[in-house]
Amino acid sequence: xxxxxxxxxxxxxxxxxxxxxxxxxxxxxxxxxxxxxxxxxxxxxxxxxxxxxxxxxxxxxxxxxxxxxxxxxxxxxxxxxxxxxxxxxxxxxxxxxxxxxxxxxxxxxxxxxxxxxxxxxxxxxxxxxxxxxxxxxxxxxxxxxxxxxxxxxxxxxxxxxxxxxxxxxxxxxxxxxxxxxxxxxxxxxxxxxxxxxxxxxxxxxxxxxxxxxxxxxxxxxxxxxxxxxxxxxxxxxxxxxxxxxxxxxxxxxxxxxxxxx
Amino acid sequence: xxxxxxxxxxxxxxxxxxxxxxxxxxxxxxxxxxxxxxxxxxxxxxxxxxxxxxxxxxxxxxxxxxxxxxxxxxxxxxxxxxxxxxxxxxxxxxxxxxxxxxxxxxxxxxxxxxxxxxxxxxxxxxxxxxxxxxxxxxxxxxxxxxxxxxxxxxxxxxxxxxxxxxxxxxxxxxxxxxxxxxxxxxxxxxxxxxxxxxxxxxxxxxxxxxxxxxxxxxxxxxxxxxxxxxxxxxxxxxxxxxxxxxxxxxxxxxxxxxxxxxxxxxxxxxxxxxxxxxxxxxxxxxxxxxxxxxxxxxxxxxxxxxxxxxxxxxxxxxxxxxxxxxxxxxxxxxxxxxxxxxxxxxxxxxxxxxxxxxxxxxxxxxxxxxxxxxxxxxxxxxxxxxxxxxxxxxxxxxxxxxxxxxxxxxxxxxxxxxxxxxxxxxxxxxxxxxxxxxxxxxxxxxxxxxxxxxxxxxxxxxxxxxxxxxxxxxxxxxx
Numbered sequence: 001x002x003x004x005x006x007x008x009x010x011x012x013x014x015x016x017x018x019x020x021x022x023x024x025x026x027x028x029x030x031x032x033x034x035x036x037x038x039x040x041x042x043x044x045x046x047x048x049x050x051x052x053x054x055x056x057x058x059x060x061x062x063x064x065x066x067x068x069x070x071x072x073x074x075x076x077x078x079x080x081x082x083x084x085x086x087x088x089x090x091x092x093x094x095x096x097x098x099x100x101x102x103x104x105x106x107x108x109x110x111x112x113x114x115x116x117x118x119x120x121x122x123x124x125x126x127x128x129x130x131x132x133x134x135x136x137x138x139x140x141x142x143x144x145x146x147x148x149x150x151x152x153x154x155x156x157x158x159x160x161x162x163x164x165x166x167x168x169x170x171x172x173x174x175x176x177x178x179x180x181x182x183x184x185x186x187x188x189x190x191x192x193x194x195x196x197x198x199x200x201x202x203x204x205x206x207x208x209x210x211x212x213x214x215x216x217x218x219x220x221x222x223x224x225x226x227x228x229x230x231x232x233x234x235x236x237x238x239x240x241x242x243x244x245x246x247x248x249x250x251x252x253x254x255x256x257x258x259x260x261x
Numbered sequence: 262x263x264x265x266x267x268x269x270x271x272x273x274x275x276x277x278x279x280x281x282x283x284x285x286x287x288x289x290x291x292x293x294x295x296x297x298x299x300x301x302x303x304x305x306x307x308x309x310x311x312x313x314x315x316x317x318x319x320x321x322x323x324x325x326x327x328x329x330x331x332x333x334x335x336x337x338x339x340x341x342x343x344x345x346x347x348x349x350x351x352x353x354x355x356x357x358x359x360x361x362x363x364x365x366x367x368x369x370x371x372x373x374x375x376x377x378x379x380x381x382x383x384x385x386x387x388x389x390x391x392x393x394x395x396x397x398x399x400x401x402x403x404x405x406x407x408x409x410x411x412x413x414x415x416x417x418x419x420x421x422x423x424x425x426x427x428x429x430x431x432x433x434x435x436x437x438x439x440x441x442x443x444x445x446x447x448x449x450x451x452x453x454x455x456x457x458x459x460x461x462x463x464x465x466x467x468x469x470x471x472x473x474x475x476x477x478x479x480x481x482x483x484x485x486x487x488x489x490x491x492x493x494x495x496x497x498x499x500x501x502x503x504x505x506x507x508x509x510x511x512x513x514x515x516x517x518x519x520x521x522x523x524x525x526x527x528x529x530x531x532x533x534x535x536x537x538x539x540x541x542x543x544x545x546x547x548x549x550x551x552x553x554x555x556x557x558x559x560x561x562x563x564x565x566x567x568x569x570x571x572x573x574x575x576x577x578x579x580x581x582x583x584x585x586x587x588x589x590x591x592x593x594x595x596x597x598x599x600x601x602x603x604x605x606x607x608x609x610x611x612x613x614x615x616x617x618x619x620x621x622x623x624x625x626x627x628x629x630x631x632x633x634x635x636x637x638x639x640x641x642x643x644x645x646x647x648x649x650x651x652x653x654x655x656x657x658x659x660x661x662x663x664x665x666x667x668x669x670x671x672x673x674x675x676x677x678x679x680x681x682x683x684x685x686x687x688x689x690x691x692x693x694x695x696x697x698x699x700x701x702x703x704x705x706x707x708x709x710x711x712x713x714x715x716x717x718x719x720x721x722x723x724x725x726x727x728x729x730x731x732x733x734x735x736x737x738x739x740x
Contacts, residue, residue, distance in 0.1 A: 005342060107367035108360060110345030162350035166369065172347060 006032035007114045008099065029113040040091040041118070042260065044125055050074075051235055052087040053260055074235060083242035084254045086232050087126055089118050092261020100230060100259065104169045112172040115258060119176045122256060126150070126226070150226035150254070151182050151219060155241055156210070158187045173258055174228040184216035184225075184248070185241055202236045209237075210244035220248035227255040274307050274379055280490060282308065282377040284450070284507025286335065286533075289373050291366065299375060307379030313372035314344070314357050333359035335368050336502060337529030361526060365502065376505045387445055387475050387492060396442040398435065398471040406436050409564040413542060414440045416562045417510060422541040424556045424563030428734050429546045429671075429700025432570040434464065437512055438471060440542065445475055445492055449509035452494045454501060454531060456521040457671070458482065460514060465495050498527040504534035511535045512542045515671060517549045517693050546700060547693035547730070567737035573709035574740040575731050576702045578695070580724065583716035586684050590625050595633065599683065599716050603630075606679060606712075607661065614680040615664045616698055618687035620644075626683060627664045637661040643668045670697040677708040685715035685724055695727035 004027060006013050013032040015021055042054040048063075050071035055063055062069040074080055090096050103111040127150060154170035162168055174181050189209050227241050232255070242253040278294050289299055289310075302308040317330040317339065332339040338361040349356030352371035359368050368374075389395055402410060409425060416423040417440055427433050437453070444451050453468070455461060458481045465479040465486065478491035480500035494508070498521060511531060513521075521527050535541070543552055543563075555561035569575065583589075583596035595603075606613055617623045620642045627640035639660045641651045655663045656675055663669070667689060680701050682690060690698075695715070702711040715724055 102363075106363050107358065108345065108363050109347035109358070110360065157350075166350050166356070166367065167347050168350065 006030070006035055007108075007111055008032075008035045008102070028116065029110065030117075031114045035095075038093075038095040040093050040096070042088055042091060044087065044122065047087070050085055051232060051260070052085065052257075054091050057091060070235070074239070079239055079243075081239070081243055082246050082250060082253045083239050084252045086235065086238060086255040086257060086260075087122055088232050088257045088260030089115065089122055090259050092231060092233075092259040096259050096261070104165070104230065107166055109167050109169075109172055112169070112176060115173070116176045119173065119256075119258075120178070123150075123177050123226075126254060126256065149179070149224075151184075151223045151250070152177060152179050152226050152228060153182050153184045153241075153245070155227060155229040155237065156183065156185050156187045158189060169230045170228050173230060177228075182216050182219055184213050184220055185210045185244055186213050187211070199234055202234045205236065208240045208244055210241050212244045212247055217248045220245060220250050223250055225250045225253045227253065229255065229257045231259045231261065232257040233261065274302060274305070276382070278302065279307075279377060279379060280382050282375065283382050284377070284505060284534075285503055286374050286376040286505035287503070288313065288366065288368065289375050292375065302379075303375075305379075307377065308375050309378045310373045310375050312370060313368035313374050314359055314370040316370075331357050331359075331370070333362060333368055334374055335359070335365070336362035336526045337533075338362065338526065362502065382490070384448065384490065384492070387448070389446060389474075394442055395445055395472050395475055396438045397473055398438055400435060402435060403432075403570055405566050405568060406432060406570070409566055410436045410439045412562075412564050413437070414443050417444070417540045417542060420538065420540050421562050422543070424548060424552055424561050425542065425544045425566070426548050426553075426556065426563060427544070427546060427566035428569060428575055428738070429697060430569045430571075430674075430704040431546075431566045433514070433544045433546075434467065437542065437544070440510075441472070441493065441512070444510045445472070448492075450492055450494070450507060451510045451512070452496060452501070452508045452534065453512040453514065454496045454498050455514040456498050456518045456527060457515060458497055459673075460518075460671070461495055461497050464514070468493065468495055498530055501534040502526070502530040504530075506533070506536050508535050509539055510542070511539060512544065514544045516543045516545045516552065517547050518671060547696045549693075565737070567734045568739070569704075569709075571706035571709055573703065573706075574735045574738060576699060576711055576713050577731050577735070578699050578713040578715050578724075578728050580685075580720055580728075581714050581716050583683075583718060585718050586716065587622075587718075590622060590629065593629065595626075595629055596716065599681070600633065602681065602712075602714060603662070611711075612655070612658065612660075612675065612678045613662045614669065614675075614678055614698075614701055615662060616670070616680065616682045616690075617664060617666060618684050618689040620666060622684070623664055623666060630662060630664070638664065640664040641669065642666045667694050667698075670694055670701075673701065674704050675701070676705040677711070678702060679711040679713070681712075681714045681716060683716050684718075686717040686719050686721045690723060692723045692726040692730060695724060696730050699727065699731055 004013060007029055008031055011032050021027060042052065046055055047053060048055055048068040048071055049066045051068060053068050058068060099111060102108045152174055154168065154174040157168045187209055188211055225245060227238055229238060232238065238255045245253060275298065289296060292299060299308060303310055311334055313335060314331050314333050317332050330339060330341060331344050336359060338359050343360045344357050345360050346355050346357045349369060349371060357370045362368060387395060413423050425433060425436060441451055461479060461481045469477050472493060475493050476488045476491040477493045477495065478488040479486040480494060480496035552561060556563045581598050583598050586596055589596055603613065617626055623640045623642055627638055630638045637660050639651050641648050641663060651660060652673065654660045678701060680698055682698055699713040702713050703709045717724065
């Protein structure tokens with residue numbers, strides 16, 4: 001695909017000329033500076049340790065020990081289970097909302113490509129590089145194997161929704177990581193869209209919409225699992241998904257989403 | 262006589278489906294009819310299906326290279342940079358989709374587009390009024406206009422396309438009335454299309470008043486005057502993309518307006534909406550080179566009207582050097598030459614249109630003008646939510662200086678206004694834009710003259726061409 005034009009506005013990207021761009025024959029599809037500037041990236045060193053929310057955006061009274069009050073409520077509710085932490089790339093601002101509308105509801109699947117670099121770099125950080133692990137080891141004395149791979153599980157859509165939309169946005173995002181995907185979950189029901197419900201309604205639901213796909217049991221057991229979705233809003237969906245996976249006995253379950261809000 | 266019930270199935274086909282789909286093209290799942298009913302009609306050969314996105318056969322060379330080009334059948338897109346592909350949840354394969362017409366619902370290579378190819382629906386004929394005609398416009402055409410109108414009717418009847426090249430403010434709209442009336446009386450479907458929403462909104466009430474006995478449908482984003490199956494349709498070119506071989510006659514107003522000559526999709530939309538061999542009437546003050554050359558060569562029939570309806574010459578633009586205007590705005594001052602001109606006009610109580618090349622410059626300049634203690638200055642651009650309010654205030658005279666981008670270069674008529682272009686050497690301002698801007702001035706018979714000043718930092722070919730264009734038109738008009 002032609003990478004010289006912005007995927008959103010169609011304008012010429014005018015990336016700064018570097019040795020890399022000079023030598024590479026083609027550029028990967030992406031966004032122009034203007035469209036990129038309107039995004040609100042989340043600093044991974046200054047986000048809620050649990051849900052990945054940008055802590056700079058909320059009042060300090062809601063934060064204690066770099067965990068936001070929502071996450072403390074989740075911990076109190078006892079519904080966390082094996083769900084560890086979530087990390088998101090961007091805050092769900094008006095611009096992100098527009099992009100996600102274009103991507104998900106209008107069906108412009110190619111937009112996912114624009115987030116490839118960010119997605120991969122956050123994934124690398126989550127995985128932990130050898131150097132960082134060594135530093136942690138020296139600091140805390142807890143030793144971790146360098147860069148243990150996650151089993152990547154995209155959040156599935158119901159058959160009906162997949163028919164309607166034509167693609168699963170979580171799968172497209174997960175594919176950006178360039179690692180094999182494990183379709184360990186299925187979504188048999190046809191409940192209302194999450195985006196059409198309010199916070200209360202979302203948190204009220206107690207029936208898990210996901211089922212565990214037995215065929216994937218072997219690959220999950222004892223491994224770290226990374227769930228991929230487009231938006232983390234209340235965290236209910238991801239916790240349901242984690243709950244469905246628990247039976248397979250993973251080591252821990254984390255998640256990575258494009259937006260948080 | 263028994264009237265057919267709306268849900269009754271005609272021996273051969275469903276009439277609702279026929280009426281819905283005739284002259285249109287929709288994706289199968291967009292249609293408000295059950296799919297098996299559509300499939301039945303397809304089997305009977307009443308509905309034709311085609312793929313939404315198809316691979317173009319480029320011959321052996323590309324076959325060997327393995328490169329494939331795609332074309333979107335809905336919007337005509339064939340730019341390889343404007344297609345995406347993803348694993349499709351419907352056909353379970355990698356599917357190509359068109360990114361250009363996404364906002365009308367995605368079209369994939371597995372999408373099927375349906376159109377009606379069976380018999381044409383029978384329509385109620387329009388009944389002529391007392392004078393045997395449909396047009397109840399009471400004005401009169403000037404001699405030049407009447408001759409052009411007669412020529413237009415004649416050429417369209419012979420099935421030829423026709424160009425009306427008429428200077429700004431010469432009364433182009435009224436010129437079309439006889440030709441439209443003639444076609445409507447013959448029971449034909451007529452569309453009057455233009456690239457600009459503002460122009461559609463302005464034309465619609467005028468057409469409705471002139472053709473009171475004809476159902477008129479106005480199509481633009483957010484329109485509330487859509488009448489299905491209306492014989493006279495006024496539409497933005499964007500809206501025509503849903504049509505397929507529907508209209509017997511096509512009138513295109515402001516053919517050269519942005520985005521028509523920038524966006525091949527709109528050209529495709531208009532071509533697709535017309536029946537095969539339908540004649541086109543093009544109207545413009547500044548025809549695009551393709552039409553202009555065809556007319557000058559004699560391939561395209563047409564006529565030229567070089568005189569405004571009030572009989573006064575077009576105002577000729579003045580060039581005024583303003584130095585490096587970009588730099589001076591960045592440093593926070595206005596070029597003295599311009600400031601002097603503006604202050605002079607303000608003291609004389611004249612309203613000013615000030616055209617600028619970009620939105621960012623518009624904001625800075627508006628602020629600078631306000632700081633110069635000039636009252637009632639406002640800036641307006643395409644994405645401005647208060648756009649229509651500000652234009653209305655300007656019309657009422659409550660805003661004295663309106664700073665604007667090229668969006669207001671046509672369609673807006675304010676009686677005693679003068680115009681200036683700030684940064685006329687910017688590539689945004691081509692010959693056509695500059696001619697249109699000059700055409701804002703002196704449109705009413707009471708104030709037939711006024712200044713048009715191009716403030717520049719070095720005159721460009723486009724500026725010189727624009728001036729020559731206007732001078733030439735004046736010469737042809739006998740001044």
